[in-house]
Amino acid sequence: MNWSPHLDALLGSADSICVLTGAGISAESGVATFRGPDGLWAKLKPEELANFDAFMRNPELVWEWYSERKRIIHDVAPNAGHRALAEMESLVRDFTLVTQNIDNLHRRAGSAKVRELHGNIERSFCVSCGRFDNSATVGEDRKPPRCRQCGGLMRPDVVWFGEMLPQEEMEAAEDACRRCELFLSVGTSAVVYPAAGLPLLARASGAYIVEVNTERTDISSRVNETLPGGAGTVLPALVERMKELRKARS
Ligand code: BV8
Ligand code: ZN
Numbered sequence: 207m208n209w210s211p212h213l214d215a216l217l218g219s220a221d222s223i224c225v226l227t228g229a230g231i232s233a234e235s236g237v238a239t240f241r242g243p244d245g246l247w248a249k250l251k252p253e254e255l256a257n258f259d260a261f262m263r264n265p266e267l268v269w270e271w272y273s274e275r276k277r278i279i280h281d282v283a284p285n286a287g288h289r290a291l292a293e294m295e296s297l298v299r300d301f302t303l304v305t306q307n308i309d310n311l312h313r314r315a316g317s318a319k320v321r322e323l324h325g326n327i328e329r330s331f332c333v334s335c336g337r338f339d340n341s342a343t344v345g346e347d348r349k350p351p352r353c354r355q356c357g358g359l360m361r362p363d364v365v366w367f368g369e370m371l372p373q374e375e376m377e378a379a380e381d382a383c384r385r386c387e388l389f390l391s392v393g394t395s396a397v398v399y400p401a402a403g404l405p406l407l408a409r410a411s412g413a414y415i416v417e418v419n420t421e422r423t424d425i426s427s428r429v430n431e432t433l434p435g436g437a438g439t440v441l442p443a444l445v446e447r448m449k450e451l452r453k454a455r456s
Pocket of ligand 1: 227228229230231233234239240241242245256306307308324364365366367368369370371392393394395396397398399400418419420421422423435436437438
Protein backbone atom coordinates (compact mmCIF):
# COMPACT_ATOMS: atom_id res chain seq x y z
CA MET A 207 0.00 0.00 0.00
CA ASN A 208 1.57 3.32 -0.92
CA TRP A 209 0.45 6.93 -0.96
CA SER A 210 1.81 10.37 -1.76
CA PRO A 211 4.53 12.10 0.28
CA HIS A 212 1.97 14.84 0.96
CA LEU A 213 -0.46 12.41 2.56
CA ASP A 214 2.44 10.81 4.44
CA ALA A 215 3.39 14.19 5.88
CA LEU A 216 -0.22 14.78 6.97
CA LEU A 217 -0.35 11.34 8.64
CA GLY A 218 2.58 12.49 10.74
CA SER A 219 1.52 16.04 11.45
CA ALA A 220 -2.22 16.72 10.93
CA ASP A 221 -3.80 17.97 14.14
CA SER A 222 -7.33 18.12 12.73
CA ILE A 223 -8.82 15.20 10.79
CA CYS A 224 -12.41 14.52 9.71
CA VAL A 225 -13.59 11.12 8.45
CA LEU A 226 -16.89 10.41 6.65
CA THR A 227 -17.99 6.77 6.48
CA GLY A 228 -20.72 5.00 4.59
CA ALA A 229 -22.00 1.44 4.28
CA GLY A 230 -18.74 0.27 2.69
CA ILE A 231 -16.88 0.30 6.01
CA SER A 232 -19.39 -2.20 7.40
CA ALA A 233 -19.32 -4.42 4.29
CA GLU A 234 -16.33 -6.39 5.65
CA SER A 235 -18.34 -7.10 8.79
CA GLY A 236 -20.90 -8.79 6.57
CA VAL A 237 -23.48 -5.97 6.50
CA ALA A 238 -24.92 -5.45 3.00
CA THR A 239 -24.30 -2.06 1.40
CA PHE A 240 -27.08 -0.15 -0.32
CA ARG A 241 -26.05 0.22 -3.92
CA GLY A 242 -23.73 -2.69 -4.56
CA PRO A 243 -24.80 -5.60 -6.79
CA ASP A 244 -26.26 -7.48 -3.81
CA GLY A 245 -27.07 -4.24 -1.98
CA LEU A 246 -30.15 -3.60 0.09
CA TRP A 247 -31.68 -1.35 -2.56
CA ALA A 248 -31.12 -3.99 -5.26
CA LYS A 249 -34.00 -5.95 -3.81
CA LEU A 250 -36.03 -3.11 -2.37
CA LYS A 251 -36.66 0.46 -3.49
CA PRO A 252 -35.76 3.20 -1.02
CA GLU A 253 -39.04 4.97 -1.77
CA GLU A 254 -40.86 1.80 -0.75
CA LEU A 255 -39.18 1.49 2.60
CA ALA A 256 -36.89 4.26 3.83
CA ASN A 257 -39.47 7.03 3.94
CA PHE A 258 -42.12 8.22 6.35
CA ASP A 259 -45.13 7.80 4.04
CA ALA A 260 -44.14 4.20 3.30
CA PHE A 261 -43.94 3.61 7.04
CA MET A 262 -47.35 5.13 7.73
CA ARG A 263 -48.84 3.20 4.80
CA ASN A 264 -47.39 -0.10 5.91
CA PRO A 265 -45.73 0.12 9.34
CA GLU A 266 -45.34 -3.66 9.67
CA LEU A 267 -43.39 -3.97 6.39
CA VAL A 268 -40.98 -1.15 7.20
CA TRP A 269 -40.61 -2.21 10.84
CA GLU A 270 -39.89 -5.80 9.79
CA TRP A 271 -37.24 -4.58 7.31
CA TYR A 272 -35.46 -2.74 10.09
CA SER A 273 -35.90 -5.68 12.46
CA GLU A 274 -34.22 -7.89 9.89
CA ARG A 275 -31.35 -5.43 9.49
CA LYS A 276 -31.03 -5.16 13.27
CA ARG A 277 -30.80 -8.93 13.61
CA ILE A 278 -28.03 -8.97 10.96
CA ILE A 279 -26.19 -6.16 12.75
CA HIS A 280 -26.44 -7.93 16.11
CA ASP A 281 -24.89 -11.06 14.56
CA VAL A 282 -21.81 -9.23 13.24
CA ALA A 283 -18.84 -7.48 14.83
CA PRO A 284 -16.92 -4.33 13.99
CA ASN A 285 -14.03 -5.01 11.59
CA ALA A 286 -10.43 -3.79 11.35
CA GLY A 287 -11.59 -0.65 9.55
CA HIS A 288 -13.87 0.38 12.42
CA ARG A 289 -11.13 -0.42 14.93
CA ALA A 290 -8.54 1.59 13.00
CA LEU A 291 -10.76 4.69 13.16
CA ALA A 292 -11.25 4.20 16.91
CA GLU A 293 -7.45 4.13 17.26
CA MET A 294 -7.01 7.14 14.95
CA GLU A 295 -9.28 9.13 17.27
CA SER A 296 -6.77 8.60 20.12
CA LEU A 297 -3.83 9.76 17.97
CA VAL A 298 -5.26 13.06 16.70
CA ARG A 299 -6.01 16.11 18.83
CA ASP A 300 -9.03 17.26 16.83
CA PHE A 301 -10.73 14.18 15.35
CA THR A 302 -14.30 13.94 14.06
CA LEU A 303 -15.94 10.77 12.76
CA VAL A 304 -19.07 11.45 10.72
CA THR A 305 -21.08 8.40 9.70
CA GLN A 306 -24.09 7.82 7.46
CA ASN A 307 -24.40 4.33 8.93
CA ILE A 308 -27.12 3.46 11.41
CA ASP A 309 -25.50 0.19 12.51
CA ASN A 310 -23.73 1.46 15.67
CA LEU A 311 -20.57 -0.46 14.69
CA HIS A 312 -18.28 2.57 15.16
CA ARG A 313 -19.35 2.89 18.81
CA ARG A 314 -19.05 -0.87 19.31
CA ALA A 315 -15.47 -0.60 17.95
CA GLY A 316 -14.65 2.04 20.59
CA SER A 317 -15.11 5.31 18.68
CA ALA A 318 -16.45 8.01 21.00
CA LYS A 319 -16.53 11.13 18.84
CA VAL A 320 -19.15 9.88 16.38
CA ARG A 321 -21.62 12.12 14.56
CA GLU A 322 -24.53 10.02 13.23
CA LEU A 323 -26.07 11.91 10.33
CA HIS A 324 -28.73 9.32 9.53
CA GLY A 325 -29.64 8.17 13.05
CA ASN A 326 -29.16 4.87 14.82
CA ILE A 327 -31.13 1.63 14.56
CA GLU A 328 -30.75 1.06 18.32
CA ARG A 329 -33.10 3.97 19.08
CA SER A 330 -36.86 4.35 18.48
CA PHE A 331 -39.34 7.14 19.09
CA CYS A 332 -43.09 7.71 18.94
CA VAL A 333 -44.42 9.33 15.73
CA SER A 334 -47.18 11.06 17.74
CA CYS A 335 -45.55 12.43 20.88
CA GLY A 336 -41.86 12.04 20.00
CA ARG A 337 -41.07 10.10 23.16
CA PHE A 338 -37.98 7.90 22.88
CA ASP A 339 -38.21 4.34 24.12
CA ASN A 340 -35.13 2.32 23.29
CA SER A 341 -36.61 -0.80 24.83
CA ALA A 342 -39.17 -0.69 22.03
CA THR A 343 -36.62 -0.92 19.29
CA VAL A 344 -36.76 -2.99 16.13
CA GLY A 345 -35.82 -6.63 16.26
CA GLU A 346 -38.08 -7.67 19.10
CA ASP A 347 -41.43 -8.23 17.46
CA ARG A 348 -42.79 -8.25 13.95
CA LYS A 349 -44.75 -5.05 14.13
CA PRO A 350 -44.05 -1.65 15.64
CA PRO A 351 -44.97 -1.48 19.33
CA ARG A 352 -47.24 1.27 20.58
CA CYS A 353 -45.97 4.20 22.63
CA ARG A 354 -46.41 3.59 26.36
CA GLN A 355 -47.18 7.28 26.81
CA CYS A 356 -49.82 7.95 24.15
CA GLY A 357 -50.39 4.77 22.16
CA GLY A 358 -48.82 6.23 18.98
CA LEU A 359 -46.70 4.18 16.57
CA MET A 360 -43.03 3.71 17.44
CA ARG A 361 -40.53 4.20 14.56
CA PRO A 362 -36.77 3.61 14.21
CA ASP A 363 -34.71 6.73 14.93
CA VAL A 364 -33.22 6.82 11.41
CA VAL A 365 -33.37 9.65 8.87
CA TRP A 366 -35.59 8.68 5.95
CA PHE A 367 -35.53 10.20 2.46
CA GLY A 368 -37.11 13.63 2.50
CA GLU A 369 -36.44 14.06 6.23
CA MET A 370 -34.09 16.63 7.73
CA LEU A 371 -30.84 15.41 9.21
CA PRO A 372 -30.31 16.05 12.94
CA GLN A 373 -29.24 19.69 13.01
CA GLU A 374 -26.63 19.44 15.78
CA GLU A 375 -24.94 16.45 14.11
CA MET A 376 -24.88 18.13 10.70
CA GLU A 377 -23.56 21.43 12.07
CA ALA A 378 -20.80 19.64 13.96
CA ALA A 379 -19.92 17.74 10.78
CA GLU A 380 -19.79 20.94 8.73
CA ASP A 381 -17.64 22.67 11.37
CA ALA A 382 -15.21 19.75 11.28
CA CYS A 383 -15.07 19.97 7.47
CA ARG A 384 -14.22 23.67 7.66
CA ARG A 385 -11.32 23.24 10.08
CA CYS A 386 -9.78 19.89 9.17
CA GLU A 387 -6.44 19.58 7.37
CA LEU A 388 -7.15 16.01 6.22
CA PHE A 389 -10.55 14.57 5.21
CA LEU A 390 -11.06 10.86 4.56
CA SER A 391 -14.14 9.71 2.62
CA VAL A 392 -14.43 5.99 3.42
CA GLY A 393 -16.81 3.43 1.93
CA THR A 394 -19.43 5.79 0.62
CA SER A 395 -20.80 6.14 -2.90
CA ALA A 396 -21.31 9.84 -2.14
CA VAL A 397 -24.74 10.02 -3.80
CA VAL A 398 -26.94 10.82 -0.80
CA TYR A 399 -27.14 14.51 0.13
CA PRO A 400 -26.50 16.53 2.20
CA ALA A 401 -23.88 14.04 3.57
CA ALA A 402 -22.28 13.69 0.14
CA GLY A 403 -21.62 17.43 0.11
CA LEU A 404 -19.25 17.20 3.09
CA PRO A 405 -16.11 16.12 1.19
CA LEU A 406 -16.64 19.03 -1.20
CA LEU A 407 -17.10 21.47 1.69
CA ALA A 408 -13.85 20.22 3.24
CA ARG A 409 -12.09 20.61 -0.10
CA ALA A 410 -13.41 24.16 -0.52
CA SER A 411 -12.12 24.88 3.00
CA GLY A 412 -8.59 23.84 2.05
CA ALA A 413 -8.46 20.27 3.39
CA TYR A 414 -6.63 17.46 1.58
CA ILE A 415 -9.33 14.98 0.51
CA VAL A 416 -8.54 11.26 0.39
CA GLU A 417 -11.02 8.62 -0.75
CA VAL A 418 -10.85 5.02 0.48
CA ASN A 419 -13.09 2.81 -1.65
CA THR A 420 -13.04 -0.45 -3.56
CA GLU A 421 -14.51 1.37 -6.59
CA ARG A 422 -14.71 4.82 -8.16
CA THR A 423 -17.53 7.03 -6.93
CA ASP A 424 -19.33 10.25 -7.81
CA ILE A 425 -16.61 12.29 -6.11
CA SER A 426 -13.53 10.32 -7.23
CA SER A 427 -12.66 12.94 -9.84
CA ARG A 428 -12.84 15.69 -7.20
CA VAL A 429 -10.71 14.27 -4.39
CA ASN A 430 -6.98 14.89 -4.04
CA GLU A 431 -6.00 11.25 -3.70
CA THR A 432 -7.72 7.87 -4.04
CA LEU A 433 -6.55 4.83 -2.06
CA PRO A 434 -8.21 1.88 -3.85
CA GLY A 435 -8.97 -1.02 -1.56
CA GLY A 436 -11.04 -2.24 1.35
CA ALA A 437 -11.41 -0.04 4.40
CA GLY A 438 -10.40 -3.02 6.56
CA THR A 439 -7.00 -3.06 4.84
CA VAL A 440 -6.31 0.58 3.99
CA LEU A 441 -7.30 2.19 7.31
CA PRO A 442 -5.09 -0.04 9.50
CA ALA A 443 -2.15 0.69 7.16
CA LEU A 444 -2.75 4.44 7.50
CA VAL A 445 -2.97 4.19 11.30
CA GLU A 446 0.18 2.07 11.56
CA ARG A 447 2.11 4.71 9.57
CA MET A 448 0.53 7.47 11.68
CA LYS A 449 1.73 5.81 14.88
CA GLU A 450 5.24 5.30 13.46
CA LEU A 451 5.57 8.95 12.41
CA ARG A 452 4.03 10.39 15.57
CA LYS A 453 6.09 8.22 17.90
CA ALA A 454 9.22 9.45 16.12
CA ARG A 455 7.96 13.02 16.55
CA SER A 456 7.23 12.74 20.28
C1 BV8 B 1 -32.99 15.61 2.80
C2 BV8 B 1 -30.96 5.92 6.68
C3 BV8 B 1 -33.86 17.70 2.87
C4 BV8 B 1 -32.03 4.94 6.78
C5 BV8 B 1 -30.57 6.85 4.48
C6 BV8 B 1 -32.02 14.71 -6.23
C7 BV8 B 1 -30.71 15.17 -6.23
C8 BV8 B 1 -30.00 15.33 -5.04
C9 BV8 B 1 -30.60 15.04 -3.83
C10 BV8 B 1 -31.89 14.59 -3.82
C11 BV8 B 1 -32.60 14.42 -5.00
N1 BV8 B 1 -33.83 13.95 -4.67
C12 BV8 B 1 -33.91 13.82 -3.33
C13 BV8 B 1 -32.75 14.23 -2.80
C14 BV8 B 1 -32.41 14.29 -1.39
C15 BV8 B 1 -32.09 12.89 -0.88
C16 BV8 B 1 -30.97 12.28 -1.69
O1 BV8 B 1 -29.83 12.65 -1.55
N2 BV8 B 1 -31.34 11.32 -2.57
C17 BV8 B 1 -30.33 10.70 -3.41
C18 BV8 B 1 -30.56 9.19 -3.45
C19 BV8 B 1 -30.40 11.31 -4.79
N3 BV8 B 1 -31.64 13.08 0.48
C20 BV8 B 1 -32.55 13.08 1.47
O2 BV8 B 1 -33.74 12.85 1.31
C21 BV8 B 1 -32.01 13.45 2.84
N4 BV8 B 1 -32.86 14.45 3.41
O3 BV8 B 1 -32.36 15.93 1.82
O4 BV8 B 1 -33.89 16.39 3.38
C22 BV8 B 1 -35.14 18.30 3.08
C23 BV8 B 1 -36.05 17.73 3.95
C24 BV8 B 1 -37.25 18.35 4.13
C25 BV8 B 1 -37.52 19.53 3.43
C26 BV8 B 1 -36.58 20.05 2.56
C27 BV8 B 1 -35.39 19.44 2.37
C28 BV8 B 1 -32.05 12.24 3.76
C29 BV8 B 1 -30.99 11.26 3.29
C30 BV8 B 1 -30.87 10.11 4.31
C31 BV8 B 1 -31.64 8.93 3.81
N5 BV8 B 1 -31.39 7.82 4.73
N6 BV8 B 1 -30.40 5.86 5.34
C32 BV8 B 1 -31.54 3.57 6.51
O5 BV8 B 1 -30.31 3.32 6.55
O6 BV8 B 1 -32.41 2.71 6.26
S1 BV8 B 1 -29.68 6.84 3.05
C33 BV8 B 1 -28.63 5.52 2.92
O7 BV8 B 1 -27.70 5.92 1.90
C34 BV8 B 1 -27.75 5.19 4.12
O8 BV8 B 1 -27.78 6.14 5.15
C35 BV8 B 1 -26.37 5.19 3.51
O9 BV8 B 1 -25.39 5.42 4.42
C36 BV8 B 1 -26.52 6.29 2.57
C37 BV8 B 1 -25.42 6.48 1.56
O10 BV8 B 1 -25.11 5.23 1.02
P1 BV8 B 1 -23.61 4.70 1.30
O11 BV8 B 1 -23.38 4.67 2.77
O12 BV8 B 1 -22.65 5.50 0.49
O13 BV8 B 1 -23.70 3.21 0.82
P2 BV8 B 1 -23.65 2.70 -0.69
O14 BV8 B 1 -24.10 1.28 -0.69
O15 BV8 B 1 -24.33 3.70 -1.58
O16 BV8 B 1 -22.11 2.74 -1.08
C38 BV8 B 1 -21.20 1.88 -0.44
C39 BV8 B 1 -19.82 2.27 -0.94
O17 BV8 B 1 -18.86 1.48 -0.26
C40 BV8 B 1 -19.63 2.01 -2.42
O18 BV8 B 1 -18.98 3.13 -2.99
C41 BV8 B 1 -18.72 0.77 -2.46
O19 BV8 B 1 -17.85 0.82 -3.57
C42 BV8 B 1 -17.95 0.95 -1.20
N7 BV8 B 1 -17.42 -0.27 -0.59
C43 BV8 B 1 -17.97 -1.52 -0.60
N8 BV8 B 1 -17.17 -2.35 0.11
C44 BV8 B 1 -16.13 -1.61 0.60
C45 BV8 B 1 -16.28 -0.28 0.15
N9 BV8 B 1 -15.42 0.70 0.46
C46 BV8 B 1 -14.37 0.37 1.23
N10 BV8 B 1 -14.15 -0.87 1.71
C47 BV8 B 1 -15.00 -1.88 1.41
N11 BV8 B 1 -14.75 -3.12 1.89
ZN1 ZN C 1 -46.32 8.72 22.06
